[in-house]
Amino acid sequence: MIRFIIKRLLTIIPMMLVIIFIVFALVSMSKVDPGRMKLGADASEEDVYAYNESLGLHDPLIVRYGKYVVGILKGDFGVSYYYNEPVMDIIMGRWPYTIKLTLLSMAIALAAGISLGVLSAVKQYSILDRIATVASMLLSAVPTFCMAALLVLTFSYKFGLVPASGVTNGWKSWILPAITLGISYSAQFLRFTRSTMLDTTRQDYIRTARAKGVAERTMVWRHAFRNALLPLITISGTTMGALLGGAVAMEKVFVIPGLGTLVQDALNRNDVPLVIGAITLMAFTFMMIMLVVDLLYAAVDPRIRAKYSGGKVRKTAKKETAHNG
Amino acid sequence: MEKQQNLLEIKHLTIQYVTEGEVVHAVNDISLTIPKGKTLGLVGETGAGKTTTALSILQLLPKFTARIPTGEIWFDGENLLEKNEARMRKIRGGRISMIFQDPMTSLNPVLTVRDQIAEVLKLHRHDLKGEALDQEIGRLLEMVGIPAFRMSDYPHQFSGGMKQRVVIAIAIACSPELLIADEPTTALDVTIQAQVLNMMRRLRRELGSSMLMITHDLGVVANICDYVAIMYAGEIVEYGTVEDIFDPERKHHPYTEGLFRSIPNIYVESHRLQPIDGLMPEPTNLPQGCMFHPRCPHCMERCTVPCKTAATDGDGKAQIVEASAPTVVEGTHSIKCHLFAKEGEPA
Numbered sequence: 001m002i003r004f005i006i007k008r009l010l011t012i013i014p015m016m017l018v019i020i021f022i023v024f025a026l027v028s029m030s031k032v033d034p035g036r037m038k039l040g041a042d043a044s045e046e047d048v049y050a051y052n053e054s055l056g057l058h059d060p061l062i063v064r065y066g067k068y069v070v071g072i073l074k075g076d077f078g079v080s081y082y083y084n085e086p087v088m089d090i091i092m093g094r095w096p097y098t099i100k101l102t103l104l105s106m107a108i109a110l111a112a113g114i115s116l117g118v119l120s121a122v123k124q125y126s127i128l129d130r131i132a133t134v135a136s137m138l139l140s141a142v143p144t145f146c147m148a149a150l151l152v153l154t155f156s157y158k159f160g161l162v163p164a165s166g167v168t169n170g171w172k173s174w175i176l177p178a179i180t181l182g183i184s185y186s187a188q189f190l191r192f193t194r195s196t197m198l199d200t201t202r203q204d205y206i207r208t209a210r211a212k213g214v215a216e217r218t219m220v221w222r223h224a225f226r227n228a229l230l231p232l233i234t235i236s237g238t239t240m241g242a243l244l245g246g247a248v249a250m251e252k253v254f255v256i257p258g259l260g261t262l263v264q265d266a267l268n269r270n271d272v273p274l275v276i277g278a279i280t281l282m283a284f285t286f287m288m289i290m291l292v293v294d295l296l297y298a299a300v301d302p303r304i305r306a307k308y309s310g311g312k313v314r315k316t317a318k319k320e321t322a323h324n325g
Numbered sequence: 326m327e328k329q330q331n332l333l334e335i336k337h338l339t340i341q342y343v344t345e346g347e348v349v350h351a352v353n354d355i356s357l358t359i360p361k362g363k364t365l366g367l368v369g370e371t372g373a374g375k376t377t378t379a380l381s382i383l384q385l386l387p388k389f390t391a392r393i394p395t396g397e398i399w400f401d402g403e404n405l406l407e408k409n410e411a412r413m414r415k416i417r418g419g420r421i422s423m424i425f426q427d428p429m430t431s432l433n434p435v436l437t438v439r440d441q442i443a444e445v446l447k448l449h450r451h452d453l454k455g456e457a458l459d460q461e462i463g464r465l466l467e468m469v470g471i472p473a474f475r476m477s478d479y480p481h482q483f484s485g486g487m488k489q490r491v492v493i494a495i496a497i498a499c500s501p502e503l504l505i506a507d508e509p510t511t512a513l514d515v516t517i518q519a520q521v522l523n524m525m526r527r528l529r530r531e532l533g534s535s536m537l538m539i540t541h542d543l544g545v546v547a548n549i550c551d552y553v554a555i556m557y558a559g560e561i562v563e564y565g566t567v568e569d570i571f572d573p574e575r576k577h578h579p580y581t582e583g584l585f586r587s588i589p590n591i592y593v594e595s596h597r598l599q600p601i602d603g604l605m606p607e608p609t610n611l612p613q614g615c616m617f618h619p620r621c622p623h624c625m626e627r628c629t630v631p632c633k634t635a636a637t638d639g640d641g642k643a644q645i646v647e648a649s650a651p652t653v654v655e656g657t658h659s660i661k662c663h664l665f666a667k668e669g670e671p672a
Contacts, residue, residue: 125389204425204427204430204431205434207425207431208432208492212417212422212444212448213414213448214418226435227435302435302437306479
């Protein structure tokens with residue numbers, strides 16, 4: 001298992017190099033002139049040239065790429081053109097907000113989506129199932145910013161229960177954004193859980209479990225749900241990866257200074273180092289989440305565990321030989 | 326009260342699957358009995374209603390579609406169809422257990438074999454805990470020919486035949502009074518089939534259980550069964566002891582004869598087997614009269630219409646009911662066919 005993790009971590013290195021290179025190449029195609037941006041329209045061509053030269057912008061692409069990668073290894077992601085601060089410091093100042101929003105909304109989405117999904121699969125065609133199905137379709141169809149606006153109108157302007165925006169009101173400021181994002185993702189989880197649960201409850205081993213005299217609840221959670229977990233882990237992983245990159249619409253509506261708005265602003269301001277740094281970090285986070293997803297697979301499914309750690313099979317075979325002779 | 330001789334008694338059981346706009350007549354008015362300690366073979370081709378019959382005993386039929394309009398299933402003096410879910414759960418796996426057809430999919434892939442056997446033991450044998458539980462699991466595995474140390478393995482680490490042994494270990498774990506085996510060897514290759522069958526015969530003898538053996542393999546029946554019921558299109562067309570059914574000198578239902586003719590015989594030189602012409606009728610659209618008449622070489626006019634036949638109702642009173650064909654009874658042997666009934670009088 002440890003060998004598997006090390007192997008996976010090692011494969012991340014070339015993937016990251018490729019991703020950084022692609023971002024680098026794309027950005028270098030744009031005609032951003034940081035010297036002009038910095039020194040203003042009145043500065044002389046020579047000064048601008050000298051400034052850009054000091055940033056190493058006249059080096060060939062591959063040299064700049066090499067320097068950047070070496071810098072990353074030292075923890076140096078460059079300096080933002082706009083903020084004039086190290087990229088890493090800026091990102092780390094914003095990321096906690098994004099992480100908080102992601103974790104809160106994922107918790108809501110998973111709790112609501114999975115419990116309702118399992119319930120509507122177990123009670124297929126019941127009224128609850130029909131309501132849940134229709135509601136989840138509606139929620140998936142309504143864009144999150146629309147729902148955000150509706151919730152803000154109702155709960156902060158009409159009833160004044162929670163703050164409408166900002167992050168300055170402690171835990172209260174997180175209620176609406178987390179619920180909005182959580183609910184809209186829970187619709188997706190609900191439909192997914194329902195269909196995989198319907199699939200697993202029709203498997204032969206469920207019938208075997210019933211024939212043993214197992215109670216309905218044990219059948220659902222111990223036998224069916226564990227087998228339905230794999231696709232759920234996958235979809236949770238990708239959703240979480242996407243959310244950690246920042247939910248731009250939510251951050252805009254609720255005025256949360258998260259990663260999404262940061263990157264969007266950086267793009268608008270031609271802040272190249274910040275864009276590259278943020279994308280690199282997002283890509284790395286996504287890969288780490290996928291690694292966790294793979295490890296969770298192994299935790300849930302012994303067949304995958306056996307594939308990861310080729311040793312287990314041999315051990316059994318050895319035991320068998322020992323037993324037979 | 327006199328002690329019940331028959332462990333299982335199915336009376337006039339009819340099962341339908343109702344789906345949108347269609348009624349599937351899976352089991353049509355069957356009656357059969359399994360005496361204590363005996364094995365009944367339920368023989369028939371795919372779709373004859375064998376598995377539906379078996380699942381109805383455990384009440385594991387699909388909830389939304391299956392209907393049981395008439396019938397009684399008496400198990401040790403109690404009608405199972407009148408029991409609620411909680412009472413049925415106590416019987417399932419404890420007093421009646423079932424071995425399923427496909428061992429590759431019958432075991433939960435994410436639980437160890439130990440956990441899957443322990444589950445049924447914990448449900449029905451509350452005295453077993455801790456060390457004793459593990460010892461019992463080991464003993465059960467050894468009984469079906471699997472070394473006890475393999476209990477911590479997962480199903481994917483076993484071969485098909487081994488998995489079926491595990492399924493059998495689960496089924497016999499609580500020494501059930503009735504063991505239902507639904508084509509337990511169909512998915513296995515021939516050499517493993519023989520091993521598993523021999524093992525099942527030995528286990529049945531050791532446990533003293535009764536057994537309902539569902540199969541379409543007459544060889545298996547001859548090997549293991551005391552009684553045989555031949556099922557066709559949801560009806561039992563012939564019923565008797567193994568001697569009754571396998572004796573070529575006796576009268577047989579044309580379908581049974583057809584089944585035997587389609588078995589290869591190494592003593593007779595022939596180029597082709599003799600299959601029964603035609604296909605089993607669609608269970609949504611069963612023929613009038615005898616179910617077998619469209620394929621029967623001896624079909625007569627009266628076979629194509631329903632007939633009146635004598636029957637006894639629940640209180641033992643004789644009455645005339647409508648049936649697809651008359652049932653002729655001779656001792657332990659009964660055949661549902663016009664060929665052997667005297668014309669004009671109810672059989």
